[in-house]
Amino acid sequence: MSxxxxxxxxxxxxxxxxxxxxxxxxxxxxxAALASAGSATATELxxxxxxxxxxxxxxxxxxxxAGLVTSERHGRDVRxxxxxxxxxxxxxxxxxxxxxxxxxxxxxxxxxEARD
Amino acid sequence: MAQDWIEREVLIDASxxxxxxxxxxxxxxxxxxxxxxxxxxxxxxxxAFGWTEDGVFQAVVERVDAPSVFSYRWAREAGSEPGTGTSxxxxxxxxxxxxxxxxxxxxxxFASLAVSAADQATAAEENTQGWTDELAELKQYxxxxxx
Numbered sequence: 001m002s003x004x005x006x007x008x009x010x011x012x013x014x015x016x017x018x019x020x021x022x023x024x025x026x027x028x029x030x031x032a033a034l035a036s037a038g039s040a041t042a043t044e045l046x047x048x049x050x051x052x053x054x055x056x057x058x059x060x061x062x063x064x065x066a067g068l069v070t071s072e073r074h075g076r077d078v079r080x081x082x083x084x085x086x087x088x089x090x091x092x093x094x095x096x097x098x099x100x101x102x103x104x105x106x107x108x109x110x111x112x113e114a115r116d
Numbered sequence: 117m118a119q120d121w122i123e124r125e126v127l128i129d130a131s132x133x134x135x136x137x138x139x140x141x142x143x144x145x146x147x148x149x150x151x152x153x154x155x156x157x158x159x160x161x162x163x164a165f166g167w168t169e170d171g172v173f174q175a176v177v178e179r180v181d182a183p184s185v186f187s188y189r190w191a192r193e194a195g196s197e198p199g200t201g202t203s204x205x206x207x208x209x210x211x212x213x214x215x216x217x218x219x220x221x222x223x224x225x226f227a228s229l230a231v232s233a234a235d236q237a238t239a240a241e242e243n244t245q246g247w248t249d250e251l252a253e254l255k256q257y258x259x260x261x262x263x
Contacts, residue, residue: 019226097122097226098122098124101124101221101223102124104148105125105126106126107147108128108135108138108139108219109126109128111147111148112128112130112217
């Protein structure tokens with residue numbers, strides 16, 4: 001009887017950047033603010049949070065590296081917006097792990113129900 | 117789905133003792149979880165699950181309450197120790213039901229695992245708490261058409 005190997009694609013090393021970006025409360029607030037505003041500059045985002053514009057810029061850089069936001073220059077402003085790719089990757093990875101457990105549980109059932 | 121744990125269950129037409137044996141005896145385990153298995157069935161006991169192509173994954177047994185609860189922490193990378201931030205916790209719960217045994221598996225710890233993988237030691241415990249709910253909400257938000 002074959003059994004599924006542990007989920008590796010994409011493994012935690014790749015998703016780690018995304019999950020770590022999401023593990024910070026300020027960054028989650030920034031993402032939520034961007035999601036409801038559609039797009040915003042670092043200055044606009046800092047206006048709604050108890051952190052400096054510089055801190056917001058750093059958080060946005062982390063989010064951008066994780067593929068959770070995009071940036072686009074409009075004249076002198078850089079406007080940020082939410083990108084769903086990173087979130088979709090997390091969801092896809094967890095769904096793969098669920099599928100592996102389904103396969104293992106089916107194998108356990110088959111073995112346990114066999115009267116050997 | 118956007119959460120950092122997995123929960124699945126299956127109804128098995130066999131006694132709880134029989135299912136417990138399949139879960140905890142190495143000879144059985146090697147048939148449904150990898151290709152080879154070693155298992156020292158006591159809290160703190162070591163276990164190793166091997167996949168021919170992917171190597172051996174080490175684990176440490178956490179809970180052994182025969183025949184109802186069995187859990188272990190296993191490393192996410194082959195050949196590494198199952199430490200904090202590099203492992204997930206797998207817990208099996210066996211419940212007697214009229215039709216046999218209800219087997220539930222819960223695997224937790226993916227968020228803290230990944231945080232560690234990215235070397236984000238500063239991510240405080242309280243920050244990782246609850247991020248998964250927010251993630252789900254955020255995904256909904258983000259996937260709305262732009263206003």
